[in-house]
Amino acid sequence: MAKKKIIKRSWAEPFKIKVVEPIKMTTRTEREKAAKEAGYNTFLIKSDDVYIDLLTDSGTNAMSDRQWAGMMMGDEAYAGSKNFYHLWDNVKKYYGMPHFVPTHQGRAAEHMISKIMIKQGDYVPGNMYFTTTRLHQELAGATFVDVIVDEAHDPKNENPFKGNIDLNKLEDLIKKVGAKKIPYVSMAGPVNMAGGQPFSMKNLKDVSVLCNKHKIKLWFDATRACENAYFIKEKEKGYANKTIAELLKEMCSYYDGLWVSAKKDLMVNIGGFLATRNKRVYEEARNMVVVYEGLHTYGGLAGRDMEAMAIGIEEMVEYDNIRARIGQVEYCGHELEKYGVPFVKPIGGHAIFLDAKRILKHLPQNQFPAQTLAAEIYVDSGVRGMERGVVSAGRDPETGDHRYPNLELVRLTFPRRVYTQAHIDVAVESIASVYENRKNVKGLKMVYEPKYLRFFQCKFEKL
Ligand code: PM9
Numbered sequence: 001m002a003k004k005k006i007i008k009r010s011w012a013e014p015f016k017i018k019v020v021e022p023i024k025m026t027t028r029t030e031r032e033k034a035a036k037e038a039g040y041n042t043f044l045i046k047s048d049d050v051y052i053d054l055l056t057d058s059g060t061n062a063m064s065d066r067q068w069a070g071m072m073m074g075d076e077a078y079a080g081s082k083n084f085y086h087l088w089d090n091v092k093k094y095y096g097m098p099h100f101v102p103t104h105q106g107r108a109a110e111h112m113i114s115k116i117m118i119k120q121g122d123y124v125p126g127n128m129y130f131t132t133t134r135l136h137q138e139l140a141g142a143t144f145v146d147v148i149v150d151e152a153h154d155p156k157n158e159n160p161f162k163g164n165i166d167l168n169k170l171e172d173l174i175k176k177v178g179a180k181k182i183p184y185v186s187m188a189g190p191v192n193m194a195g196g197q198p199f200s201m202k203n204l205k206d207v208s209v210l211c212n213k214h215k216i217k218l219w220f221d222a223t224r225a226c227e228n229a230y231f232i233k234e235k236e237k238g239y240a241n242k243t244i245a246e247l248l249k250e251m252c253s254y255y256d257g258l259w260v261s262a263k264k265d266l267m268v269n270i271g272g273f274l275a276t277r278n279k280r281v282y283e284e285a286r287n288m289v290v291v292y293e294g295l296h297t298y299g300g301l302a303g304r305d306m307e308a309m310a311i312g313i314e315e316m317v318e319y320d321n322i323r324a325r326i327g328q329v330e331y332c333g334h335e336l337e338k339y340g341v342p343f344v345k346p347i348g349g350h351a352i353f354l355d356a357k358r359i360l361k362h363l364p365q366n367q368f369p370a371q372t373l374a375a376e377i378y379v380d381s382g383v384r385g386m387e388r389g390v391v392s393a394g395r396d397p398e399t400g401d402h403r404y405p406n407l408e409l410v411r412l413t414f415p416r417r418v419y420t421q422a423h424i425d426v427a428v429e430s431i432a433s434v435y436e437n438r439k440n441v442k443g444l445k446m447v448y449e450p451k452y453l454r455f456f457q458c459k460f461e462k463l
Pocket of ligand 1: 057
């Protein structure tokens with residue numbers, strides 16, 4: 001009898017397309033000019049000159065018909081908008097935090113929590129830095145200390161939980177500076193700069209026990225918390241039967257509070273918030289928000305934005321949504337593997353992180369290999385990614401020298417529900433072609449550098 005053929009069963013997006021936005025293909029000559037004018041910084045390229053935009057998943061997501069319908073239900077009262085109460089109900093229901101303050105985006109919440117918690121001379125340990133998070137901690141007077149596991153700094157290491165905190169590193173810091181100098185531990189999941197790498201529930205529980213023992217608060221950057229929940233469900237023993245909503249709630253239960261850039265998991269174009277179980281912190285944030293953002297019932301947002309966020313929370317915990325979102329990233333990674341292009345393993349949550357150090361081996365880090373690679377890919381095809389290496393790491397505030405991270409990466413980030421598999425194929429083929437010609441690529445020199453978050457605005461010239 002003939003052997004039965006095993007037929008592969010694929011997944012597909014749990015939605016169909018209702019509205020489309022045309023995108024424009026430019027010529028190589030046009031892109032060369034645009035890249036030069038932008039000082040080889042992909043943040044400075046006009047979006048009109050971009051074909052496939054993988055710069056970020058921040059605020060670039062496609063909202064659902066339910067979210068757009070919610071926008072029409074915006075209650076634009078200055079005070080006490082009904083959308084604020086809908087959003088607050090969902091923050092309580094899904095994150096389990098009783099107190100909540102909306103903000104216009106994530107860094108506004110980072111600003112407030114840093115100002116409220118940190119005193120001059122404090123130390124804030126965290127699982128690898130994030131650009132805006134660390135800056136606000138430093139501006140408030142703290143020194144950030146990276147306590148992530150060593151594996152996170154190695155792009156080839158396949159540990160499934162490279163976002164974990166190294167408990168020994170954390171304990172050593174507590175011994176060295178004393179618990180009183182540590183206002184909180186700052187834990188993100190998945191870890192953006194490490195390649196979208198998650199932490200495990202076990203590690204979170206252990207960190208929480210250690211923090212409780214030393215009476216140190218534990219705060220969560222929950223910007224992409226559902227992606228972390230997805231990885232726990234898929235990879236950590238004992239969690240396969242839990243829903244994303246249950247995992248999110250359990251993760252949050254170990255934290256004193258959290259901040260969120262709603263522009264990611266919540267699939268909206270603008271928004272953020274701070275939520276906590278600590279009444280004192282809440283009252284300070286609720287007071288501070290009126291100074292920097294707007295009244296505590298809108299925090300710099302329109303009522304319609306809060307409604308889209310409230311509905312986004314309900315959609316972000318749907319398994320099929322998150323499965324398709326991470327499925328796209330996996331698809332891109334598997335296609336790149338076929339061409340032997342090196343990138344951070346395991347494949348993480350929101351992006352593929354190309355390993356520029358291994359791709360442009362001939363460029364020393366002070367010639368900005370990741371910045372160079374992002375510009376080369378853009379010129380090749382109009383695909384826009386971003387640098388996540390020495391430029392993003394910025395300068396050491398004490399010495400003024402470049403910080404040289406081990407990871408020198410180009411991030412190709414997937415907006416949610418925006419691009420198709422065909423777009424990914426085009427992007428992969430362009431990257432493969434740049435990889436093929438990598439030996440001819442020349443580095444960059446920095447010619448303009450702003451004081452804060454330089455990666456957004458600095459400029460380069462070709463060497
Ligand atoms: N993340 C991103 O592209 C946008 C700005 S940096 C290029 O990944 C985390 C984990 C983030 C994040 C922003 C923020 C700040 C906080 N935490 O951009 O202010 O990934 O809403 O959030 C970006 P906002």
